[in-house]
Amino acid sequence: MLRWRRAFQSTAPALDEEHARLLELFNFVQAQGNLRREADLPELNRVIGELIDYAVAHFAREEQLMAEVGYPDLAAHALLHEDLRTDLFAVLRPLVAGEIPVPTFLRLTRGAFLKHFMNADYHFVRWARSHSCPPHLERRLTLRNADN
Numbered sequence: 001m002l003r004w005r006r007a008f009q010s011t012a013p014a015l016d017e018e019h020a021r022l023l024e025l026f027n028f029v030q031a032q033g034n035l036r037r038e039a040d041l042p043e044l045n046r047v048i049g050e051l052i053d054y055a056v057a058h059f060a061r062e063e064q065l066m067a068e069v070g071y072p073d074l075a076a077h078a079l080l081h082e083d084l085r086t087d088l089f090a091v092l093r094p095l096v097a098g099e100i101p102v103p104t105f106l107r108l109t110r111g112a113f114l115k116h117f118m119n120a121d122y123h124f125v126r127w128a129r130s131h132s133c134p135p136h137l138e139r140r141l142t143l144r145n146a147d148n
């Protein structure tokens with residue numbers, strides 16, 4: 001288990017709440033991996049599905065927030081999200097097929113996410129605090145439908 005630490009924080013509650021949840025989901029995957037038996041596979045797959053859904057939704061919400069405050073590095077940041085997503089999906093198939101164990105899956109994915117929180121996301125928060133409206137960083141992230 002990897003505990004949420006101050007070093008992972010971007011100082012924006014809006015982001016940190018979701019980052020902490022992502023770490024929690026990685027930890028759920030780890031916990032399932034530790035007690036892996038045939039009977040636990042559906043639960044492992046469920047937790048992995050939740051992690052993937054949450055990661056994809058988090059990236060979308062974060063990019064929308066960046067668009068709202070006019071972050072100039074949004075396009076570059078979105079490419080970093082794309083890389084994280086691609087790498088996550090790449091190790092997903094062998095994990096679900098039982099070709100790589102859970103610890104290998106975690107080694108190949110979790111660290112890259114934490115590094116992203118501490119570097120690219122923190123960079124955004126610093127920019128937002130000096131250029132834009134802090135309230136955006138405090139409120140909960142929501143994804144507004146473009147139609148309404």
Ligand SMILES: [Fe+2]
Binds near residue numbers: 062121
């Ligand atoms: Fe993030």
Ligand SMILES: [Fe+2]
Binds near residue numbers: 077081116120121
């Ligand atoms: Fe990000």
